[in-house]
Amino acid sequence: MLEGFSAFFKHPLTISGTQISMPTPSYSTILGLISACAGKTITYKDTRIGFEFRCSSSDVELERTERMLINDKGELKPHRKGQGILKRHIYFRPKLDLYLTNIDLKESFENPASTPCLGRSQDIAWINFVKEIELIPRQVGFLGSTMIPFIQENISGLILKCPEWFNNTIEGRTRIAGPFGHYQAMLPTTNNRFHVSIPELYHPSDATSEDDVIYLHRWIEA
Amino acid sequence: MKIELTGNPFVDTGLGVIATLAGLDKIDELTYDHLVKVHGHGQRIAYWNSLFKSTSMIFTINSLITHPSKKQKKKKIEIYSAMTTAFLNNIGNETIHERCEACGNERSLDLDVVARKTLVPLGEKDNFRAVGRDWFPLAGSLGSDAQALPSASRSPNICAKCLFAVHYLPLGTMLLDGRLVVFQSTSQQFWYGLVQSIVNEVQKRISAGVVETLGSKEGSVAAIRRVMAYLHDMRDDLPLGASLFVWKFTNSGTSPDCKIEEVPNSALMFLWKSVRNGLKDELEKMIVKDRNPRYSLLNSISTGHDYSRLYPFRKERGASPKLYYIYQTEVRKISPRSLKTAYNIAKYAEAKLEKKQFTTIQKDIISDKTAQNSVRRLMIQMVEENLLTFDDYVELFQTANSANGVLINWNSWKLIQYYLHHTSDFYSSESQPASDKRRSEVSRIATLILLEYVQKKGLERFRNDVLDQMRHNKITVYWLRRQFLLLAERYEGFTYRDWRKLCMLNDGREFVDELLFQMRLLWTEWICSGTLPDINNAVTLVYADTDEYIKSDNDLSDSVRGLLKLIFEDYIKKRGLEKFAVNVLQELRKNNKGLHWFRRQLSQIDPKFTDDEFWESFLVGVNGDSFRTGRLFQLHLEMANLYRRKSFKQQLQISSK
Numbered sequence: 001m002l003e004g005f006s007a008f009f010k011h012p013l014t015i016s017g018t019q020i021s022m023p024t025p026s027y028s029t030i031l032g033l034i035s036a037c038a039g040k041t042i043t044y045k046d047t048r049i050g051f052e053f054r055c056s057s058s059d060v061e062l063e064r065t066e067r068m069l070i071n072d073k074g075e076l077k078p079h080r081k082g083q084g085i086l087k088r089h090i091y092f093r094p095k096l097d098l099y100l101t102n103i104d105l106k107e108s109f110e111n112p113a114s115t116p117c118l119g120r121s122q123d124i125a126w127i128n129f130v131k132e133i134e135l136i137p138r139q140v141g142f143l144g145s146t147m148i149p150f151i152q153e154n155i156s157g158l159i160l161k162c163p164e165w166f167n168n169t170i171e172g173r174t175r176i177a178g179p180f181g182h183y184q185a186m187l188p189t190t191n192n193r194f195h196v197s198i199p200e201l202y203h204p205s206d207a208t209s210e211d212d213v214i215y216l217h218r219w220i221e222a
Numbered sequence: 223m224k225i226e227l228t229g230n231p232f233v234d235t236g237l238g239v240i241a242t243l244a245g246l247d248k249i250d251e252l253t254y255d256h257l258v259k260v261h262g263h264g265q266r267i268a269y270w271n272s273l274f275k276s277t278s279m280i281f282t283i284n285s286l287i288t289h290p291s292k293k294q295k296k297k298k299i300e301i302y303s304a305m306t307t308a309f310l311n312n313i314g315n316e317t318i319h320e321r322c323e324a325c326g327n328e329r330s331l332d333l334d335v336v337a338r339k340t341l342v343p344l345g346e347k348d349n350f351r352a353v354g355r356d357w358f359p360l361a362g363s364l365g366s367d368a369q370a371l372p373s374a375s376r377s378p379n380i381c382a383k384c385l386f387a388v389h390y391l392p393l394g395t396m397l398l399d400g401r402l403v404v405f406q407s408t409s410q411q412f413w414y415g416l417v418q419s420i421v422n423e424v425q426k427r428i429s430a431g432v433v434e435t436l437g438s439k440e441g442s443v444a445a446i447r448r449v450m451a452y453l454h455d456m457r458d459d460l461p462l463g464a465s466l467f468v469w470k471f472t473n474s475g476t477s478p479d480c481k482i483e484e485v486p487n488s489a490l491m492f493l494w495k496s497v498r499n500g501l502k503d504e505l506e507k508m509i510v511k512d513r514n515p516r517y518s519l520l521n522s523i524s525t526g527h528d529y530s531r532l533y534p535f536r537k538e539r540g541a542s543p544k545l546y547y548i549y550q551t552e553v554r555k556i557s558p559r560s561l562k563t564a565y566n567i568a569k570y571a572e573a574k575l576e577k578k579q580f581t582t583i584q585k586d587i588i589s590d591k592t593a594q595n596s597v598r599r600l601m602i603q604m605v606e607e608n609l610l611t612f613d614d615y616v617e618l619f620q621t622a623n624s625a626n627g628v629l630i631n632w633n634s635w636k637l638i639q640y641y642l643h644h645t646s647d648f649y650s651s652e653s654q655p656a657s658d659k660r661r662s663e664v665s666r667i668a669t670l671i672l673l674e675y676v677q678k679k680g681l682e683r684f685r686n687d688v689l690d691q692m693r694h695n696k697i698t699v700y701w702l703r704r705q706f707l708l709l710a711e712r713y714e715g716f717t718y719r720d721w722r723k724l725c726m727l728n729d730g731r732e733f734v735d736e737l738l739f740q741m742r743l744l745w746t747e748w749i750c751s752g753t754l755p756d757i758n759n760a761v762t763l764v765y766a767d768t769d770e771y772i773k774s775d776n777d778l779s780d781s782v783r784g785l786l787k788l789i790f791e792d793y794i795k796k797r798g799l800e801k802f803a804v805n806v807l808q809e810l811r812k813n814n815k816g817l818h819w820f821r822r823q824l825s826q827i828d829p830k831f832t833d834d835e836f837w838e839s840f841l842v843g844v845n846g847d848s849f850r851t852g853r854l855f856q857l858h859l860e861m862a863n864l865y866r867r868k869s870f871k872q873q874l875q876i877s878s879k
Contacts, residue, residue: 012323013230015362015378016355017471017478069364087479153409154463156486161229161326174376180326182229184408187484 002033004125007055007094007118012162018060018087023185024053024147025118026162027217028178030098033125038105039113044165044178047102050135050202050216052144055091055188063088091188094118096125099135099204099214106130135202141213142193143201145186148215155194157186164220179220223254223314227410228325228384231469232359235404236387238417239394249414254313257386261310264303267389272299273433274392279402279474284356301344308340309386322381324358330379333357352377358388359473360480393424397437398445399515401470401479409464416466419452443509446493446520449485450505453497460494463487489523492552501545508532508541523553528636534643543649546640551651558650561637563614565648568641570609571600584642588635597638598739605746612743616662628664628724628737663715663724668741669760670713671705672748685749692742699725699734703855704811710862711807717863718777718856730774730845775844778856782824786857789823790864799869807865810858817841817850820857 009029011020025033030049035042063086067079096118109130116125151159160183168175186194193212201213227234227249241249244256261267271277271287272295278288286292287302309331316322316329323330337351354363354377361378394417395402407413424436437444445468453460465487471480496505505519508531512518522529532541532549541549550556572580579596586593604610618637619630641648675684691697702725710716725734748754778786794802809815824831831837843849 013232014360014480016360016473018480020480020482151408151410153461155408156463156465156484157408158467158482159229159406159408161324163321163326177321177323177326180321182326 001128002096002098002116002118002125003128004094004118004123005092006123007053007091007125008088008123009119011160019089021058021089021091021119022160022162023158023187024145025051025096026147026160026183027181027219028163028165029119031165033098033116033118034100034105034108036114037112037116037127038108041168042105044219047100047105048216048219050099050146050214052097052146052214053188054095054145054191056093058089058091058189060087060089062086090123094123094125094188097214099133099202099216101135101216103132106132131206134205135214135216136205138201138203138213140195140197141201141203142209142211143186143196143213143215144193145188145190146215147183147185147217148196148198149181149183149217150198151182151184152194152196152198155184155186155196157184159183160185181220225252225254225257225383230324230384231404231406231467232391233324233384233387234406235394235417236390238414239390239421240387241414242394242418242421243390249410257310257313261307261386264305264307264310265299267306268299268303270428271302271389271392273428274435275433275438276392276395276397276402276435279435279472280359280388280391280395282356282474286356297345301341301346304340304344305337306386306389308336309382309389312336312382313386314382316381318379320379322384323378324380324384327381327383329381331382331385333377333380333385353380353385355473355478357385359391359471360478393421395435396420396444396448397435397440398468398470401472401481402435403437403445404469404471406467406469407464409461411458412461412464412466415456416449416452419455420448423448423451443506443512443518443520446509446518447506449490450493450497450502453490453494454502456494460490464490466490483524485520485524486526488526488552488555492523492548495548495552496545499544499548501542501548504542504545523549526553526555528554528633533636533640539643540640543644543647546644547649547651550637556637557617559614560618560620560634561641562648562650563610563618564634564637565641565645566609567597567601567604567638569645570604571597571642572645574600574603580642584639587639587642594635602742602746605743606750608750612665612740612747615740615743628740629727629733630736664737664740665744665755666715666760667705667709667724668744669755669757670709671741672745673754673757673760674708674712676754681749684745689742689745689749692738697738699732702734702738707811707855707858707862710859711803711866713866716859718859721855721859722774730776730843776849776852778860783860785824785827786860787864788827790861790868794868799865799872802865807858807862810861817854817857820854 007021007025008019009022009025011022014020027044027049030051031042031044034047034049065084065086067081067084068076069079071077109127112127116127117123118125147160161180162183163177163179164181165178166175167178170176196213198215200216200218202216203210203213207213225237227237237252238249240257240260241252243260244252246252246256268287277285281288283290286305287298289298292298312331316327316331317335318330318332319328320330321328333353334351338348342348352364353361355361356363358378358380361380364377391404395404397403405413405416407416420436427433427436437448440447449466466485468483468485469480470483472478493505496502509519511531515521517530519529519531521527529549532546534540540546547558547561550561551558571583575583575596583593583596587597601610601615605612619634672684675688679687688697706716706721724737725732727733790802793806797805806815810819821831821837831840841848841850841853843852
C-alpha cells in the first residue's frame with residue numbers, strides 16, 4: 001500500500017494547455033513505479049497487476065515550466081519565449097493499493113532501489129506496508145476505484161484509450177508505445193464501490209468486506 | 223470496414239457526427255463506406271467549416287480553412303476538401319510504424335508526405351508540415367508551445383481516421399462558458415443520442431443561415447438546455463447508472479485549455495424525471511436567469527448542492543412543489559419522508575399561527591433564531607398531538623452524534639421555509655415509508671433520565687419539574703450535568719469523554735440546546751403516547767465508539783486521574799463503599815463538598831496542590847478563562863465513575879459467591 005501528497009497521471013489527449021489527469025494511474029505508469037522500486041525494468045511479462053486508487057480531493061495547480069525547442073540543426077535549445085506557466089489537474093493525498101502476482105517483487109518494495117512516484121518525479125510516494133495475501137477468484141463483487149478494460153454503463157468513469165506499456169530500450173530515442181487498451185477509469189474522489197460481474201475478479205484475503213473484489217489486469221497480447 | 227469508437231472524445235464526436243449524417247440509428251453500424259458516402263469530395267464539410275465560428279476554436283486560425291492569409295474562399299474550400307479527402311483515402315494506409323497517440327492504431331499518418339502530395343499540385347507551398355494544434359485539437363505544436371511534447375523531439379503520431387474525424391467536430395459541438403463542449407458517457411446509446419440531437423440542431427441552423435456556434439450568447443445554460451431537449455425527445459428510459467462527462471475546451475489563440483466536468487447519474491436522473499413530468503418549461507424559465515456559472519443549475523446538480531432559484535425570493539415563489547420534490551430527492555438525496563415532515567410542519571404552522579406571525583416566520587426562518595424557536599414550539603405541540611415523532615425530526619434534520627456535540631443540519635430549515643410558502647399542496651411520487659426506529663445515544667440518555675426520575679419522584683413531578691420548566695427555558699446545562707453525575711454512579715457511558723462527545727463543540731464550548739430539545743421531543747412523545755421506554759434497551763451502550771479520542775487541553779491529566787484513583791481507593795479501604803456514596807458523592811451533589819475538598823485530598827498525596835499559584839492555574843482553562851465549575855464537574859464525574867466500577871465489581875463478587 002502506497003501513499004503520497006500529490007499525484008498526476010497525464011491524460012494522453014492534452015499536449016497543449018491545461019494538463020488533465022486520468023482518474024487513476026494507467027497500467028504502464030504502474031509498471032514504471034514497480035521498475036523504480038525494483039531498480040530494473042519490469043515488464044508486463046513479469047507480473048499481473050491489480051490496484052485501487054483513492055485520493056482525498058483534486059484541484060488545478062499552477063506550474064512554472066522551462067520551454068525547450070529543437071532548432072534547425074536538431075539541437076535542443078531553450079525556447080525564445082522563455083518560461084511558461086502550465087495549469088495542471090492533480091490529486092491530493094493519493095493512496096494506491098497495489099496487488100502483484102509475482103511475489104518475488106516483495107523485496108523490491110521492502111527495500112526500494114529508488115523513490116516510487118505517483119506520476120511525476122515530484123509526486124513522491126512512500127510504502128506503508130507490503131504483505132503476502134491470497135487472491136481468491138470471484139464471479140461478482142464490489143469493485144473500488146480502478147481501471148477496467150470493460151465499459152460498465154452503470155459505473156461513473158472516464159473512458160480512455162492508453163498504452164498498456166512503453167518500450168524504452170533504444171538509446172537516443174523517445175519511448176515507443178505498446179498496444180493500446182480501451183478502458184474505463186473510475187473516479188478516485190469517492191469511497192464508493194460498485195457491483196460488477198466481469199472477468200478476472202479476485203477477492204483479497206485481507207479485504208475489509210467479504211464482497212470486496214479487485215480486478216487483476218489481463219495484459220493485451222503484444 | 224467497421225469503424226470503431228476510439229475513446230478519444232474529439233475523434234468519437236466527429237465519428238458520431240458522421241454516423242448522424244449517414245442516418246445511422248446506432249453508432250456501432252458505422253463503416254468506412256459510410257465515411258466515404260457522407261464525405262463525398264469533401265466540398266460540403268469544407269463549406270460548412272468555412273462558415274462556422276467554432277472551426278477556429280478547434281483548429282486555430284492557422285488551419286487550411288481558417289488561415290487569414292488565404293483570401294479566396296473558393297480556393298480555401300478546394301484545398302481543404304482535398305486534404306480531408308486525402309485523410310479519408312489514407313485510412314488503413316498509414317506509413318509510419320508508430321501507434322496513433324489518439325486511438326492506439328498501429329500505424330500513423332505521415333502528414334508531411336500526404337500534404338505535399340495533395341497540396342503542392344494545388345499551388346500550395348512545398349513546406350514541411352507536422353501535426354500540431356492546427357490539425358488536431360490540443361496536440362501541441364513544434365516550435366511554439368512545445369513544452370509538453372516528448373523532449374520537444376517530434377510532433378504527435380496520429381492516424382488518418384483520427385485526423386479525418388475531427389474535421390466533423392464543428393457540427394457536433396456547442397459553446398458553454400466561452401469554451402466548446404463535447405460529451406462522453408459510459409452509455410454509448412445515451413451519448414450518441416445527444417450527439418445526434420446537436421447535429422440535427424446545427425443542421426437546422428445552417429438551413430436558416432445561422433452560423434453562430436450553438437450555445438453562443440446563451441451563457442451557462444446552453445448545455446443543460448440541449449441535454450433537456452434530448453431527454454425530452456428520448457424514446458427510451460435513461461440507462462440505469464449512466465453519467466455524463468462534459469469536456470470543455472478551446473484550442474484557439476495562445477491559451478488552449480481543457481476541463482472535464484461530470485454530470486453524475488443523480489443529476490441526469492433529475493433532469494430526466496423533470497422533463498418526463500412536464501417541467502421542462504419551468505426549468506428553462508429558471509435557468510435563463512443564471513448568471514454566475516458557479517451557482518448555475520448545471521453546477522448545482524453536478525455537485526449535488528441546493529439550487530437557490532428553487533426557493534422563494536422577493537416576488538418569486540420559487541419552484542413548483544413537483545420540481546422541488548424531484549430536485550431534493552434525486553439531486554440532494556433527501557428522503558421523501560423528510561420532505562413530508564417539512565411540509566407537515568409548515569402546514570401546522572399555517573394553521574396555528576396568526577397571519578402576521580406566520581408571514582414573519584416565512585421570511586426569517588433561515589436566519590432568525592426566534593422564528594426557529596417558534597417552529598420548535600410548534601413541533602412539540604405536534605408531538606403532543608401525535609402529528610410528529612422523534613424519528614421524523616431526526617430524519618428531517620439529519621442529526622448525528624458526532625465527536626463534536628449533538629448538531630443538526632441547518633439546511634433542513636430551508637426545506638421548511640420552502641413549504642411555508644407552498645402549504646396548499648404536497649407533491650410526492652412515492653409513499654413515505656417509516657424508517658427503522660433509531661436508537662441513538664440521545665434516546666439512551668433520555669430514557670435513563672426519565673426512568674430514574676419517575677422511579678424516584680413519579681411521572682407527574684417529571685411533567686412539572688422537567689417538561690414544564692423546559693417550556694420556560696429553565697432547564698439548562700447545569701441541570702443536565704447533575705443528571706450526568708447521577709447516572710454515572712449507576713450506568714456506563716457517562717464519562718467526561720461522553721460529555722464532550724454529546725455536549726461540546728469543536729472549539730470546546732458547551733452546546734446542549736439541541737440535545738435538550740431532542741430529549742424534550744422524546745419525553746413528550748413517550749408520555750403523550752403513554753408508553754414509557756424499556757430500561758433494558760438503554761442500559762447497554764448503543765453505539766460502537768470507534769472514533770479515536772483526541773484529548774482536549776482542558777481534560778483532566780492522567781496524573782490527576784491517577785491521584786483521584788488513589789484518593790478513592792484509600793477512602794473505601796478506610797471507610798467502605800457505602801460511606802463513600804453517602805459522605806462524598808451525595809455531599810458533592812448537595813454542594814456541601816466542592817473544590818476545597820478535592821484540593822485538600824489531592825494535597826495530601828501531591829504537595830504541589832498546596833501551592834496557591836499551581837491551584838489557580840489548575841482552575842483556569844486553556845483559553846485563560848475560569849474553569850472552576852468545569853473542573854469540579856470533571857473531578858466529581860471521575861469519582862462517580864470510579865464508584866460505579868468498584869460497586870459493579872463488588873456485586874459481581876457477591877453474585878459469584
